Amino acid sequence: MTRLRLAWLGVLAAITTFTLEGIHSHEVTVEVDVRRGLPTFTLVGLPDRAVRESRERVRAALLNSELDFPQQRITVNLAPAHVRKAGPGFDLGIAVGVLVATCQVPADRLDDCALAGELSLSGEIRPIRGALAAAIGASAAGYRRLLVPVANAPEAALVSDVEVGGIPSLARLSDLLHERWEPEPVEPALPVADPDARTLDLADVRGQEDAKRALEIAAAGGHNLLMVGPPGAGKTMLARRLPGILPPPSFEEALEITQMHSVAGIGSGRLAAERPFRAPHHTISAQGLVGGGARPMPGEITLAHRGVLFLDELPEFGRMAVDSLRQPLEEGRVEVTRGQRTLEFPANAIVVAACNRCPCARGPDQCRCDAGQLARYQRRLSGPLVDRIDLVCEVEPVPAVELVDPERASASGSAEARARVMAARARQRERLRGTRALCNGDMDGRLTRRLVPVDPVLAGRLIAARGRIELSGRGHDRVLRVARTIADLDDRDEIESRDLDEALSYRMDGWEQMAA
Amino acid sequence: MIDACDSCLRRSFLIAHLAPRIAGLLAERRERRVGGLLSLPEDELLAAAAGRRVRRALAYLDSFDADARRDELARGRSIAVCRHSAAYPQPLLQLDDPPTVLFGAGRVEALEALRAEPAVALVGSRRASPYGTEVAYALGRGLGASGVPVVSGLALGIDATAHQGCLDGGGVPLAVLACGPDVPYPRRHRSLHARVRDAGLVLAELPPGTEPFLWSFPARNRIMAGLARMTVVVEAAQPSGSLITSDFARDLGRSVAAVPGRVTSSLSRGTNELLRDGAVPVTGTEDVLDELFGVAVRRPPPAAPLPDDPLLRTVVEAAEVTSSVEAIATAAGATTAEVRAALGRLEMDGHLVRRAFGGWERAAR
Numbered sequence: 058m059t060r061l062r063l064a065w066l067g068v069l070a071a072i073t074t075f076t077l078e079g080i081h082s083h084e085v086t087v088e089v090d091v092r093r094g095l096p097t098f099t100l101v102g103l104p105d106r107a108v109r110e111s112r113e114r115v116r117a118a119l120l121n122s123e124l125d126f127p128q129q130r131i132t133v134n135l136a137p138a139h140v141r142k143a144g145p146g147f148d149l150g151i152a153v154g155v156l157v158a159t160c161q162v163p164a165d166r167l168d169d170c171a172l173a174g175e176l177s178l179s180g181e182i183r184p185i186r187g188a189l190a191a192a193i194g195a196s197a198a199g200y201r202r203l204l205v206p207v208a209n210a211p212e213a214a215l216v217s218d219v220e221v222g223g224i225p226s227l228a229r230l231s232d233l234l235h236e237r238w239e240p241e242p243v244e245p246a247l248p249v250a251d252p253d254a255r256t257l258d259l260a261d262v263r264g265q266e267d268a269k270r271a272l273e274i275a276a277a278g279g280h281n282l283l284m285v286g287p288p289g290a291g292k293t294m295l296a297r298r299l300p301g302i303l304p305p306p307s308f309e310e311a312l313e314i315t316q317m318h319s320v321a322g323i324g325s326g327r328l329a330a331e332r333p334f335r336a337p338h339h340t341i342s343a344q345g346l347v348g349g350g351a352r353p354m355p356g357e358i359t360l361a362h363r364g365v366l367f368l369d370e371l372p373e374f375g376r377m378a379v380d381s382l383r384q385p386l387e388e389g390r391v392e393v394t395r396g397q398r399t400l401e402f403p404a405n406a407i408v409v410a411a412c413n414r415c416p417c418a419r420g421p422d423q424c425r426c427d428a429g430q431l432a433r434y435q436r437r438l439s440g441p442l443v444d445r446i447d448l449v450c451e452v453e454p455v456p457a458v459e460l461v462d463p464e465r466a467s468a469s470g471s472a473e474a475r476a477r478v479m480a481a482r483a484r485q486r487e488r489l490r491g492t493r494a495l496c497n498g499d500m501d502g503r504l505t506r507r508l509v510p511v512d513p514v515l516a517g518r519l520i521a522a523r524g525r526i527e528l529s530g531r532g533h534d535r536v537l538r539v540a541r542t543i544a545d546l547d548d549r550d551e552i553e554s555r556d557l558d559e560a561l562s563y564r565m566d567g568w569e570q571m572a573a
Numbered sequence: 574m575i576d577a578c579d580s581c582l583r584r585s586f587l588i589a590h591l592a593p594r595i596a597g598l599l600a601e602r603r604e605r606r607v608g609g610l611l612s613l614p615e616d617e618l619l620a621a622a623a624g625r626r627v628r629r630a631l632a633y634l635d636s637f638d639a640d641a642r643r644d645e646l647a648r649g650r651s652i653a654v655c656r657h658s659a660a661y662p663q664p665l666l667q668l669d670d671p672p673t674v675l676f677g678a679g680r681v682e683a684l685e686a687l688r689a690e691p692a693v694a695l696v697g698s699r700r701a702s703p704y705g706t707e708v709a710y711a712l713g714r715g716l717g718a719s720g721v722p723v724v725s726g727l728a729l730g731i732d733a734t735a736h737q738g739c740l741d742g743g744g745v746p747l748a749v750l751a752c753g754p755d756v757p758y759p760r761r762h763r764s765l766h767a768r769v770r771d772a773g774l775v776l777a778e779l780p781p782g783t784e785p786f787l788w789s790f791p792a793r794n795r796i797m798a799g800l801a802r803m804t805v806v807v808e809a810a811q812p813s814g815s816l817i818t819s820d821f822a823r824d825l826g827r828s829v830a831a832v833p834g835r836v837t838s839s840l841s842r843g844t845n846e847l848l849r850d851g852a853v854p855v856t857g858t859e860d861v862l863d864e865l866f867g868v869a870v871r872r873p874p875p876a877a878p879l880p881d882d883p884l885l886r887t888v889v890e891a892a893e894v895t896s897s898v899e900a901i902a903t904a905a906g907a908t909t910a911e912v913r914a915a916l917g918r919l920e921m922d923g924h925l926v927r928r929a930f931g932g933w934e935r936a937a938r
Contacts, residue, residue, distance in 0.1 A: 264899060265899070266899055266902065266908070266909045267897075267898040267899050267902070267909040267912075267913070270909050270910050270913070415703065425702065425838075426702070426703065429700070429729060429730075431703065431706075451896070451897070451898070451932075453896070453897040453899065453900075518921060519921070522920075522921040522922070522923070526920055526921060543910075554918070555911075555914040555918075556914075557917070558913075558914040558915070558916075558917035558918040558921065559910060559913040559914040559917055560917065561917035561918075561920065561921060562913040562914070562916040562917035562920070563913070
């Protein structure tokens with residue numbers, strides 16, 4: 058969108074660009090006014106330091122591209138003026154605005170075209186973060202064309218209803234506007250099938266059939282999982298294989314994942330082929346985990362969106378950090394409030410946590426922890442996160458004999474597990490149609506009771522067991538959800554007694570009391 | 574229930590009144606045990622403990638109103654039985670210095686249980702290992718389920734776990750405190766204190782509301798030893814408060830037992846030392862019952878009969894040996910999912926109990 062107005066001794070240009078806020082992009086109009094007067098270059102509209110510095114880059118880039126920098130009074134306004142502007146992505150918009158306002162390039166090709174890019178002093182256009190978000194924003198705002206740095210073009214081209222042009226330098230952009238040059242058509246960065254990339258397969262893990270089963274249930278129902286066992290038992294190895302048995306992301310999900318990673322500046326720039334696996338260290342802050350900062354950045358739970366967040370050594374994580382996961386676990390999103398603005402990050406991930414049996418992490422026979430230490434350790438395993446853990450499974454080290462014995466090689470690999478998981482998910486989609494939940498693990502208490510009716514005989518057995526087994530109301534729902542998933546994995550409509558029995562053996566309830 | 578005569582009440586409250594003085598006195602002598610102090614007649618006790626405060630102590634005695642105290646105790650739903658009461662636990666009288674009045678909070682019926690059945694004291698280290706905790710819990714539950722009252726001190730570690738086990742086994746727990754019976758000490762065990770009070774009895778030598786003193790812990794240990802026919806030390810370093818209890822038990826001629834521990838563990842030094850000196854080795858509830866009632870006279874209640882299902886049977890047997898679901902599956906020749914279902918079912922039907930750190934064990938009942 059360009060407006061060009063010849064005013065009395067002054068020219069006004071308006072260029073559209075996109076800036077990141079959280080993980081979404083916002084449309085920003087760069088207005089450039091050039092008129093006679095003392096040569097000055099003023100930038101208004103709540104720019105931050107990186108934006109303010111773009112004056113120097115624009116000046117040098119224009120001159121080094123054999124274009125003119127006017128010795129006139131230049132005023133640049135970034136509208137809407139009340140939104141804080143951050144980052145170097147406005148460089149290109151400002152430079153083009155100056156070119157249009159000084160009549161060095163014709164403006165007609167800039168109609169229904171948006172652009173974003175950072176300039177180097179030589180006039181080259183450097184890649185930016187969040188090109189995919191910009192493309193999604195441009196498409197939503199109805200722009201036909203988006204010009205981005207050539208390195209970001211394949212990523213932006215993932216959005217199909219915007220024509221993306223990859224621009225290598227300011228001089229080329231000037232050529233483009235003069236219709237002397239056309240950018241090469243851009244191939245969208247679809248994932249490439251790389252035969253060398255060995256995906257992590259469940260078949261690589263010897264033994265551990267029990268933990269594999271728990272992983273499969275977690276994947277099938279989207280349940281959060283806690284693995285308990287000594288170091289070296291293979292907890293991390295198992296957790297890393299969870300994304301591989303989850304259903305491959307749909308195009309929309311992959312776009313979401315890629316957008317998140319592009320905003321955070323991680324990822325390959327290609328469409329994500331697999332679900333993310335994030336394993337933050339236990340020293341991470343609450344802000345690092347759920348997002349935040351002066352310029353709110355997505356946290357690990359958002360980077361794990363649609364994938365897996367692995368919290369190894371769960372009791373070592375800071376109390377604040379773990380408690381901050383309450384909202385994302387309950388609602389699948391995070392709200393970060395900074396200043397007057399509230400940003401929302403999607404955060405729907407399966408949480409896999411791991412811990413040792415006790416702080417010294419030795420076997421039951423060699424353990425030297427006293428009761429107080431044990432109680433403290435176990436107490437750290439309470440709170441909002443543990444309330445949302447549906448499955449607990451013990452992971453024992455595999456005896457060395459089994460590790461080397463070729464006969465013991467696991468028969469079932471990730472591909473078979475994934476097929477079962479996808480079939481179970483299809484059953485759940487059918488049942489959960491019209492609700493907010495995508496899988497059994499997303500169901501809240503009310504939905505669980507509505508959609509998971511239990512045979513009166515089974516319910517009676519559960520009631521009879523009260524007192525023998527600790528089961529809170531919430532724990533009861535958790536057991537039902539897991540039982541539902543187990544039946545789904547077995548392709549059955551009715552929950553049978555064995556489903557409920559198996560679900561019971563994975564429950565977390567009663568741990569706190571046992572550690573007294 | 575309040576059944577205490579004037580002079581006994583008067584003496585007990587005098588001891589509570591002098592308690593801080595006694596603490597100071599022992600600190601000067603660098604001692605922790607009160608020795609025969611508590612058994613002295615009133616005037617000698619005053620001379621020994623009151624020191625320069627004798628005038629104030631005498632004034633306290635002069636103003637002492639036994640009836641008002643009784644009313645106060647009754648209002649607080651306290652229990653108080655003196656040495657001359659029929660409800661007073663008779664085994665305590667064998668002590669050189671039995672508490673003049675035994676204050677209590679909880680169910681009076683527990684005193685009858687104490688008369689009907691010999692009690693066992695389960696004591697041990699506050700800094701217990703998982704091994705000690707496991708054994709204390711199993712003994713507490715087994716004895717509780719066998720109808721034997723379990724005496725302990727509500728302390729951290731072994732004591733608390735023994736109470737817990739006794740409660741879970743449906744038995745009568747008896748906690749003996751170093752403070753007033755209504756004071757939950759340590760504070761962390763406030764909820765356990767309440768559970769013991771509801772199912773059994775919390776006893777103490779000091780009247781309700783009194784805070785604990787350094788000297789009252791060994792003094793409390795003599796009451797535990799006196800109440801119990803047998804004292805079992807589950808885990809104790811050397812030196813240890815639990816060994817004070819077992820010393821009292823030995824001096825009373827009651828049987829002393831200990832749970833064998835690993836020779837390399839400092840937490841087992843005290844118990845292994847006891848065993849070398851001739852204490853009864855205890856490896857399970859049966860050993861305690863054999864010592865109390867004679868060999869094979871009384872058995873712990875048999876575990877619930879197992880279902881006929883061969884898979885469930887193998888799973889129960891395998892679960893006793895190993896905590897790994899895989900190993901159980903290998904032993905039973907079943908898939909882990911089938912074993913999980915079997916474990917869940919066995920737990921729901923009360924055949925197996927889950928342990929805190931993984932693994933299952935046979936339920937005591």
